Amino acid sequence: MQSNDAPPFGHWDLGFDSDFGFRISDFIRLTESPALDRSPERSYRTRDNLNHLENTMSEPLSKAALDTIFLEARTYPGWLPKPVDDDLLRRVYDLAKFGPTSANTMPMRVVFVKSQAAKERLKPTLMPGNVDKTMAAPVCAIVAFDMLFHEFIPKLWFDPSFAQLFTKPGMEEFTKAHAFRNGSLQGAYLIIAARALGLDCGPMSGFDNAKVDAEFFPDGRWKSNFLINMGYGDPSKLKPRNERLTFDEACKIV
Numbered sequence: 001m002q003s004n005d006a007p008p009f010g011h012w013d014l015g016f017d018s019d020f021g022f023r024i025s026d027f028i029r030l031t032e033s034p035a036l037d038r039s040p041e042r043s044y045r046t047r048d049n050l051n052h053l054e055n056t057m058s059e060p061l062s063k064a065a066l067d068t069i070f071l072e073a074r075t076y077p078g079w080l081p082k083p084v085d086d087d088l089l090r091r092v093y094d095l096a097k098f099g100p101t102s103a104n105t106m107p108m109r110v111v112f113v114k115s116q117a118a119k120e121r122l123k124p125t126l127m128p129g130n131v132d133k134t135m136a137a138p139v140c141a142i143v144a145f146d147m148l149f150h151e152f153i154p155k156l157w158f159d160p161s162f163a164q165l166f167t168k169p170g171m172e173e174f175t176k177a178h179a180f181r182n183g184s185l186q187g188a189y190l191i192i193a194a195r196a197l198g199l200d201c202g203p204m205s206g207f208d209n210a211k212v213d214a215e216f217f218p219d220g221r222w223k224s225n226f227l228i229n230m231g232y233g234d235p236s237k238l239k240p241r242n243e244r245l246t247f248d249e250a251c252k253i254v
């Protein structure tokens, strides 16, 4: 939890983003601006709202919960004919939105494709192997990112002037990478949130991004990233789970 005296950006963020070439001094100047509101009212607003959860934060989840979001969760290629309420989709987003993003910029945008008419618009953009499962799924979420996510910085970050970092000439690639990286993270949070609330997911990148963008985001502001079929998976359609890399194959502790 961030203390009121801590710099608003963690150390890792400076190192990571600086790969894109902006000057750290610009960044520090922005975060030290007098406009920066670190008042207790603002800093702790979210925490106060979540006080009832705080005692649970350091406890491991139950085996049943771990099964639901990881151990028994699968990528479903087939779906039971059971609809998904709009209200549940709202609850999924309202959980996923608490996953962290760099400077809390939250660039992910989502279109939940649910109606038959909207699915017909999505259908021609899909790779052939993804058509049947997507048409059968109660919902297909288009996980996108907002190229102008920085317009929301005055609402989302301590210092409204931080938005300038993303609008300066020459920062276009940095800004797009920021949106893609953090929008992808939020897409992963969306999968975990959906599973936590009892839905199954089937993420997909086998589709034509340009066609989806032309069909659903013609003004060019939102860009598609990947798709997630959502609903109640049909276990009879599952193949055995593939192996995962072990810790020693995928990780180092240095």
Ligand SMILES: Cc1cc2nc3c(=O)[nH]c(=O)nc-3n(C[C@H](O)[C@H](O)[C@H](O)COP(=O)(O)O)c2cc1C
Binding pocket: 073, 074, 075, 076, 129, 130, 202, 203, 204, 205, 206, 207, 226, 241, 242
């Ligand atoms: C970003 C992403 C893109 C994927 N694209 C496709 C796809 O286009 N078609 C497909 O059938 N599965 C796709 N998958 C599903 C993966 O193959 C699947 O999640 C993975 O093999 C793990 O399966 P499991 O969860 O059942 O263990 C995709 C998964 C992810 C996360």
